[in-house]
Amino acid sequence: MQSLMLIISFLVLISALMVILSEDMVHSALFLIFSFGGVGALFLSVGAQFLGAIQILIYTGAVGVMMLLMIYFTSKEGKSIKREGKYSGIVLVGLLGFLILYPSISITREVGGTKGLTQNIGRLLFSDLLIPFEVISIVLLSAIIGATYIIRREDH
Amino acid sequence: MIAFHFLITSIGLVLIGLYGVITLRHPIKILMSIELILNAANINLVAFSTENLIGQGFASLVIAISAAEVCVGLAIVYNLYRLKKDIDVMEVNALKW
Structure with missing residues (x-):
């Protein structure tokens, strides 16, 4: 169970990264839907059954379909919009990540337990x-x- | 179940979403990054609601707020596309069209 959840967390992070990095908007929306589904699996693993179902229904269903619909409405052939300020963004986010990560790796309490x-x-x-x-x-x-x-x- | 990989997942989602909000220039992708950040908050709220269910109830409220946000945001993006035919957020620098 623990290793399965580790694999799902890894897949969520990889697909969230691919949302940012992929050039095609439709691929990016599909990776976003996959990431939402993985977060729903994480909810189910701590006993939050209602929220897991709501996550699948609202996020992967409604929000994902609405994102895809808007991408199809506003897409342009042959024009891809690049990112801006890649390296300064990495520096800023890395600094913030160090600040958040340092106190939070010392938390060792148990999670879950209540049936949602x-x-x-x-x-x-x-x-x-x-x-x-x-x-x-x-x-x-x-x-x-x-x-x-x-x-x-x-x-x- | 140890809290470690929930914390790592939510920190990673926050940082990836923040990087997307800072650097991306397509408004739909910026909305996707905001959704990733809200999901990270939800992971922490659900994972640490151990004694009572307040965290899970609050996470359901966050889901409703993010659905409303993506609804209004996509309406704004579609209106922008109809008015300017160009949805690069760097080009949208006038409050008066």
Whole structure:
């Protein structure tokens, strides 16, 4: 189990790197979908069953398909947009990574243990997290209205 | 299950996503990098919710927020493409079109 999760983490990191490095946008979106699926497997391995299912449904389903649809809408033949400031970005990110990595490799506590069943998550969302849950619903509604307002045609 | 490879995965995802946000110039790829960063936050929230389920409930709220964010972001990208026919973020330097 432990070695299987190590392999899945490795695959998640490799495919996340390929999202950044690959030249073709469609390949990049497919690597992103694979990375989301690997994160869902990590969720399932610590007992978060509801979140694993939601990760597969929303991320690899909805977000991945929407990314692919927008890539097909806005793609241009023969024009690839390069990266900018590669080496200074590596230096900056490497410095930040050293700062984060140094305190966090000393954490040796256990993870997981609680069963994230749908029933328990639902009870939690309607008792302790009730106000954030209602705020999220308003945010989602305003995001839908805002997206349809932004994307409408001017001549109608 | 030891926390080590969850921490390594989330640190790697944050750094890869940050590098993408800094260096990439295609707006859809920048949105993908932001999604990677949000996934890294979710991994930590889920992995360390050991005594109670607050972390997992909060991670589900983060998933809803990121879905809303990618919806509005892709609408902006499509509108940009329709107005300028060029979605290099270096070329989009005017607030008034």
